[in-house]
Amino acid sequence: xxxxxxxxxxxxxxxxxxxxxxxxxxxxxxxxxxxxxxxxxxxxxxxxxxxxxxxxxxxxxxxxxxxxxxxxxxxxxxxxxxxxxxxxxxxxxxxxxxxxxxxxxxxxxxxxxxxxxxxxxxxxxxxxxxxxxxxxxxxxxxxxxxxxxxxxxxxx
Numbered sequence: 001x002x003x004x005x006x007x008x009x010x011x012x013x014x015x016x017x018x019x020x021x022x023x024x025x026x027x028x029x030x031x032x033x034x035x036x037x038x039x040x041x042x043x044x045x046x047x048x049x050x051x052x053x054x055x056x057x058x059x060x061x062x063x064x065x066x067x068x069x070x071x072x073x074x075x076x077x078x079x080x081x082x083x084x085x086x087x088x089x090x091x092x093x094x095x096x097x098x099x100x101x102x103x104x105x106x107x108x109x110x111x112x113x114x115x116x117x118x119x120x121x122x123x124x125x126x127x128x129x130x131x132x133x134x135x136x137x138x139x140x141x142x143x144x145x146x147x148x149x150x151x152x153x154x155x156x
Contacts, residue, residue: 010061019051
């Protein structure tokens with residue numbers, strides 16, 4: 001979590017605001033102390049602006065964390081880390097990826113299409129696929145169901 005730039009930025013704003021405000025508060029003097037009263041106007045104004053920036057950073061951080069904790073996002077991060085790990089461990093190995101081999105059930109020549117990006121298959125145009133298949137006299141077989149998480153480059 002601390003590798004995340006949003007988390008680092010939010011923590012930086014929070015800690016910076018806190019430290020600056022404490023240092024500004026340290027300079028405030030009442031009239032009873034050796035001399036006249038002193039309130040650093042610029043420091044107080046900057047502390048107020050930093051406080052508002054902290055509120056904005058908190059709202060942004062909460063939104064970012066809510067998005068980061070979605071199942072699809074977590075799986076995507078795990079996938080990216082998993083793909084990177086062997087590259088790191090075996091740097092001398094050639095950088096090729098093998099596609100997941102799925103056996104089609106239809107007979108005759110076939111072509112399996114790979115996913116062009118990572119994500120969840122939310123829907124497909126079954127009427128359009130049926131029309132295209134009828135016009136070209138081919139059989140279309142969907143090897144993954146809607147709602148399935150597919151990885152870029154993997155056959156689906």
